[in-house]
Amino acid sequence: DLQRINNQKPQIVITMPILVGLDGVEKMSKSKGNYIGVTDSPKDMFGKVMSISDEMMENYFTLLTNLPTEKIKELVDSQKTHPKEAKVFLGKTIIKQFYDEAAAQMAADEFEKVFAQKQLPQDMPEVKIANEAITAAKLLTACNLVASGGEAKRLIAGGGMSIDGEKVSDPNKSITPVNGMIVRAGKLKFAKLMVN
Structure with missing residues (x-):
């Protein structure tokens, strides 16, 4: 109605919740360095997803995946799913949107090897x-x-x-x-x- 009153064409506005950055405080932003880039390597994407806090997982699942709400609730419920398992699932799901299943699995395996087992990565530049x-x-x-x-x-x-x-x-x-x-x-x- 405000637009018609001011002789403007009616427009539709779609709003989305803000995706919180990796720091868990501010919105995701490249300039703040708290982002997951769509051109990041699968390894970098996975590592960044694994760095988010457990509390941020629901927001990431909701805004970055097409999973049903019931599945998201199950994944973020620490009584049903261990937070690390949920993050691994989230990381692989995000990577598959930009790469493929094999890249997602390789990134998860590399993360496990380097982070959990304290080994050096195979593809070190x-x-x-x-x-x-x-x-x-x-x-x-x-x-x-x-x-x-x-x-x-x-x-x-x-x-x-x-x-x-x-x-x-x-x-x-x-x-x-x-x-x-x-x-x-x-x-x-x-x-x-x-x-x-």
């Missing part, structure tokens, strides 16, 4: 790097494990970087790359250094 000292933050960006120097510094400050299994807590720490050195960013991102 090899990064060619000069045999010169470099700061920890610059090493993360050189390995393409983070999008920016700021993200690298935040990750390191939060205890999210390790080299050959040892935590790095200073973003300005000088590191001399060694052939075969394993750089880890967060729980699921790895790179193997190949010195030029």
Whole structure:
């Protein structure tokens, strides 16, 4: 009626609930770094889904899947389904929308191997790097494990970087790359250094 009163064409508006980002606080946003990208690899998608809190699962199931409400209620009821099983199911369901069943299963298997069994991933990228000292933050960006120097510094400050299994807590720490050195960013991102 307001549109007709103001001589405007009537329009239909469809609204959707806001999808909360991975941080569980703000809306999902690439600029906030709390998102699951549709172009993310299956491995990255799965890892991000597994990082959400149990309380966020119902929102993700509702907004990101076509599952019936009864099935969603069953999956998020911790008396009926263990939260980890529900997250695995959610991760695989989301991945299948963009890839296929095989990619979803491989991502789940890789996550189990790396996160639960503390093994190194099979498909770790090899990064060619000069045999010169470099700061920890610059090493993360050189390995393409983070999008920016700021993200690298935040990750390191939060205890999210390790080299050959040892935590790095200073973003300005000088590191001399060694052939075969394993750089880890967060729980699921790895790179193997190949010195030029």
